[in-house]
Amino acid sequence: MSALEPVGPGFRLADVDPDATPGIDRAHAERELTDSADELSDLQERLYADAKVGGTRSVLLVLQGIDTAGKGGIIRHVVGLVDPQGVRITAFKAPTPQERAHDFLWRIRRALPEPGLIGVFDRSHYEDVLIHRVRGLSPLEVVEQRYGIIRDFEAGLVAGGTLVRKVMLQISRDEQRKRLQDRLDRPDKHWKFNPGDIDERLLWDDYQAAYQIALERTSTPDAPWYVVPADAKWYARWAVHRILLDALREIDLQWPPADFDVEHEKARLAAS
Amino acid sequence: MSALEPVGPGFRLADVDPDATPGIDRAHAERELTDSADELSDLQERLYADAKVGGTRSVLLVLQGIDTAGKGGIIRHVVGLVDPQGVRITAFKAPTPQERAHDFLWRIRRALPEPGLIGVFDRSHYEDVLIHRVRGLSPLEVVEQRYGIIRDFEAGLVAGGTLVRKVMLQISRDEQRKRLQDRLDRPDKHWKFNPGDIDERLLWDDYQAAYQIALERTSTPDAPWYVVPADAKWYARWAVHRILLDALREIDLQWPPADFDVEHEKARLAAS
Numbered sequence: 049m050s051a052l053e054p055v056g057p058g059f060r061l062a063d064v065d066p067d068a069t070p071g072i073d074r075a076h077a078e079r080e081l082t083d084s085a086d087e088l089s090d091l092q093e094r095l096y097a098d099a100k101v102g103g104t105r106s107v108l109l110v111l112q113g114i115d116t117a118g119k120g121g122i123i124r125h126v127v128g129l130v131d132p133q134g135v136r137i138t139a140f141k142a143p144t145p146q147e148r149a150h151d152f153l154w155r156i157r158r159a160l161p162e163p164g165l166i167g168v169f170d171r172s173h174y175e176d177v178l179i180h181r182v183r184g185l186s187p188l189e190v191v192e193q194r195y196g197i198i199r200d201f202e203a204g205l206v207a208g209g210t211l212v213r214k215v216m217l218q219i220s221r222d223e224q225r226k227r228l229q230d231r232l233d234r235p236d237k238h239w240k241f242n243p244g245d246i247d248e249r250l251l252w253d254d255y256q257a258a259y260q261i262a263l264e265r266t267s268t269p270d271a272p273w274y275v276v277p278a279d280a281k282w283y284a285r286w287a288v289h290r291i292l293l294d295a296l297r298e299i300d301l302q303w304p305p306a307d308f309d310v311e312h313e314k315a316r317l318a319a320s
Numbered sequence: 321m322s323a324l325e326p327v328g329p330g331f332r333l334a335d336v337d338p339d340a341t342p343g344i345d346r347a348h349a350e351r352e353l354t355d356s357a358d359e360l361s362d363l364q365e366r367l368y369a370d371a372k373v374g375g376t377r378s379v380l381l382v383l384q385g386i387d388t389a390g391k392g393g394i395i396r397h398v399v400g401l402v403d404p405q406g407v408r409i410t411a412f413k414a415p416t417p418q419e420r421a422h423d424f425l426w427r428i429r430r431a432l433p434e435p436g437l438i439g440v441f442d443r444s445h446y447e448d449v450l451i452h453r454v455r456g457l458s459p460l461e462v463v464e465q466r467y468g469i470i471r472d473f474e475a476g477l478v479a480g481g482t483l484v485r486k487v488m489l490q491i492s493r494d495e496q497r498k499r500l501q502d503r504l505d506r507p508d509k510h511w512k513f514n515p516g517d518i519d520e521r522l523l524w525d526d527y528q529a530a531y532q533i534a535l536e537r538t539s540t541p542d543a544p545w546y547v548v549p550a551d552a553k554w555y556a557r558w559a560v561h562r563i564l565l566d567a568l569r570e571i572d573l574q575w576p577p578a579d580f581d582v583e584h585e586k587a588r589l590a591a592s
Contacts, residue, residue, distance in 0.1 A: 097511040097512075100511050101511060120405065123403075123404060123405050124403045124404070124405065127404055128400070128403060128404050131395075131396045131400060132395060132396070132399055132400050132404050132407060132409055133392065133395050133396065133409055133411070133442075135404060137404055137405055139405070170405075225589065225592070228589050229586075229589060232582055232585055232586050232589065235575055235577075235578075236575045238575070238576070238577070238578040238582070239369040239372050239373060239575065239576045239578075240369075241578070241580070241585070243580050243585055243588075246585065246588050246589055246592055249589075249592050250592055303507055303508045303510070303511065304510070304511045305507075305510070306507075306510040306511075306513070308513070308514075308515050310504055310510070313504055313513070313515055313518065314501075314504050316515075316518050317497065317500050317501060317504065317518055317521075320497070320518055320521050320522055
């Protein structure tokens with residue numbers, strides 16, 4: 049299965065090889081990123097421009113994955129290719145007391161991209177059906193209700209003009225060990241390490257099962273999930289870049305027409 | 321005077337040649353940007369890491385300049401070099417009714433960078449002593465009070481751990497005409513044009529005078545202004561990049577030490 053094919057009926061997470069790089073080799077992947085830089089930039093600017101004249105379109109990219117899966121690297125190296133004025137990034141941590149006092153989508157709604165922007169979620173409302181399921185942070189019947197609530201919520205976003213794409217970065221258990229080891233070996237990476245990461249690692253199979261359920265219940269034609277093999281960082285970057293580029297291509301906006309009299313303004317400028 | 325020297329006593333804006341490129345040629349400027357990419361990235365990450373363990377340092381970069389001076393280009397091409405997770409950009413437009421119901425610094429305070437972040441203001445509280453002075457949007461005695469209020473406000477930011485750098489991009493009247501003409505000639509740039517830009521252009525000398533007053537009254541050793549000649553875009557980008565890089569060098573943070581027992585965690589990882 050290609051990483052650029054959304055999760056559909058019969059999808060099995062266990063069938064995804066985290067070390068695979070389907071469809072492209074490293075040299076071509078890196079060239080594609082360079083070659084499409086102008087197109088990405090142009091499409092993002094059209095999205096931004098459209099909202100200036102009243103357009104309602106936006107993009108929401110949800111990034112999920114276990115600790116060290118590479119969400120931060122994707123934001124730095126893929127989202128970082130886009131004009132930062134057109135991007136809104138939100139990292140969702142353990143909820144604050146204020147956030148916990150509201151329904152689980154409250155903090156999500158407040159972070160949605162305004163028209164014209166590309167919103168990026170580093171973790172998201174999916175934590176409420178992942179860690180909540182694995183660690184029993186909410187009763188199972190509450191978790192069970194959330195899949196439908198999430199589908200409806202995302203359908204509402206799409207109806208409002210937001211193009212929704214969801215990416216799970218899938219690494220292997222062995223690759224995670226290497227990455228955690230690196231954070232422990234290098235003093236300049238100690239700040240990225242959290243002893244809780246190992247606690248979560250011990251629940252590996254439970255998280256995989258929780259992801260399987262979330263993916264199959266919430267991947268819809270309008271708000272699809274993509275599972276991206278992420279042991280090879282260059283591959284994950286290429287794949288997410290393509291998913292973002294294809295999303296902007298799909299929106300296919302034109303430059304907005306002038307809302308002023310161009311010739312009149314040229315004459316005023318000449319006289320100024 | 322070098323663009324990398326802050327505004328000090330006796331500074332005269334009229335003496336700045338907007339077309340000058342003091343201190344460097346284009347080839348060296350572009351090489352410097354490439355060569356220092358890793359250092360910029362490293363310093364930004366140290367700032368970010370420091371806040372994760374309780375540090376209070378942040379950076380605030382204020383960008384000002386007349387329409388078409390290139391603020392957006394600086395954000396795209398200079399701020400865009402930094403990991404977007406470490407940056408918070410705010411563009412200040414004409415204030416909303418809600419913002420107008422508060423004192424002029426209210427919306428500014430809400431947009432300040434949290435510890436660990438580089439905050440970038442595209443326009444700022446300085447509009448309240450620039451357009452407000454030129455167009456009489458506030459009584460002159462109110463505008464006159466604001467310079468001192470701003471100095472005190474910024475001194476407070478510095479005392480709280482924020483390194484403040486303020487940049488005015490200075491273009492010539494003729495260069496502005498060319499850039500506005502380009503926005504009128506190219507349909508893909510019409511959305512960037514606003515007839516109000518020409519109204520403001522007609523007040524050129526008044527804006528220069530208002531900038532002169534703001535610069536001389538609010539450039540302090542701890543929150544200095546830099547006037548960057550910006551007719552040559554490559555030069556303005558190099559200069560702002562250097563100002564940002566020097567600011568991060570000045571903060572000079574080290575990687576935070578581990579707040580956990582490294583050997584113990586290595587053993588846990590090995591057993592996991």
